[in-house]
Amino acid sequence: MAETNANPAPAARRFRRLYYLAPVIALAIPFIVNEYLQFMANAILVYILVTLGFNIVIGNLGQLAFANTAFFGLGAYTTAIVMSYFGFPYVLAVVAAAVTGGIAGFLASVTALRGIRLYYLAIITLAFGELLRWVYLHGDKVTRGSDGLLVPHPYFLGIPMDSETPKFFVFLLITVLVVKATSNLMRSRIGRAIVAIRENEAATASLGIHTAHYIVLAFVWSGAVVGIAGAMFAVLTGRVFPESFGLAEVIVHFGMVLVGGTSSIVGSVIGAITLTALPEYFRQFPGMSELFFGIVIILVLLFLPKGLASLLARISPRFNERYYLD
């Protein structure tokens, strides 16, 4: 039994498999909810990926970047464009969105190659996002400007995604695959290098780790994940508008990451589940959404800096994600 004492990992790994129950339980959702709640469940799946991608840059890499809405918008517009103009099947459209998001992530991190971090990165990504929104508005020959671009009804491997329920199953499949892939990546050598850069970039570089490569990689992965979320969002809403990807959206993404827990994958899921329904609800009260999200983020920063995921870890240390949560 000395072996288990020396290496507690198998027990933790077995415990982690409990997370696999979540998507299985989620399969039951379409059978118990109505059409509107089903729409909300689909939106939650979209925002799980939005938060997951954002969390890699903000939490794991510890860099402040506003490019998340840009990745999200690019994913959505790419999907709408390749489906309505080129008749791509949905599977390929999702891949295209991931590629576009990944390229955008690479561009957003180009400055990192020049040693520009922190505030410079925040400012350049802010400019990048707003520039893209201008492109959506003024590229109206392709994007239809502020009228929005219609997304045709997609087929996923021959199954029509024409109502909320089939969309849910497709989204659930995509979400599970992406979450699992991200979880594996973040527990690998690459993920540990990314966290090490956050903790001390100079020390990480002194270990012979090429920090710029990992920063670029984190951004590319983040962009691809959020791009996929955009591809789901385009199908969810059926029409993409430039206004969906403005600065007001940033605070919602921020809120989900911080409330769930920075650099925690479970946290990203929790954050998206708790907060997705709120902006929709607040739509009837102008200003309430910004007020609410602002206050919630302030409270989290002051009193619960590691988010709801850290409460879970307080209940049982087994919930602690060994490599993301400190």
Add this chain to the structure above:
Amino acid sequence: MLLQLTVSGIAQGALYALIALSMTVLYRATTIVNFGHGDFVMGGAFVVYVAVIFFGLPFVFAAIASIGLMFVLGLAVSRGFIDPIKTGPHIGFAMMSISIGYVLRGGARTLWGREVLPMPRVFDMDPIFVGGVVITGDAMIICSTVALLLAVFFLIFHRTQMGTLVQAVFQSERGATLVGIDVRRFHETMWGVGLAMGAIGGILIAPISLLHPDLGASFLIRGFAAMTLGGFGSLSGAVVGGLVLGLSEQYLGAYVSTALIDITAYLVIILVLVVRPAGLFGRLVAVRM
């Protein structure tokens, strides 16, 4: 035509310069870049509007009330929201300032509704004509305010004991504390000063543009563009950057396409950071994470 564009470019640029200058002062004093600054500017303008329209105060008193309120808000922000997260990662400050900004914006929108409000004109000065070029009273007031503030802060930062203090705290808070500087108090004051300067920006913007809760976002990005262009942390850089940005917007808008006015600032930011990250006058400073 060119002269007229230059004059209006300078007037517009002076506003950006003012925003950039107030962010630079705060950055030099606290190493924090205030991502909520645009919303504080909007808050300053909003207070003036409410004081003039709803309480019927004369503009001068409304302006003083706005500056005073924003100064106190600055003290409160520093003590209540920034100080408690001092030990956390530096990224937390940025998120905190964004969130406070969003709370202000949300609050303004809740009170304001969706309307866009015009402010009655206050600087009722006759425009001056110089050889066919019109110079409005607003432009003159804005430019002289910016010149005055730049002179004041330049003297404070480079010619007084206070400037040495700013430098000491910027370089090492711990070292500054050890030689007997009350860093906490210093930060509070500088937050107050930074926000009061933001309020001055808002007061100058209020009479010449339509007021709406999202006013701050566009000025924040233009302020960033001015700071980046001039070089982060440089006072004169912020002003020169602001003026250059104002002029480029006018020239591009007139000679190329009016649609470009909106994105000049973004293009400036991206171009400068990719080509010459240190800007015109700055040096690249490594900030602790």
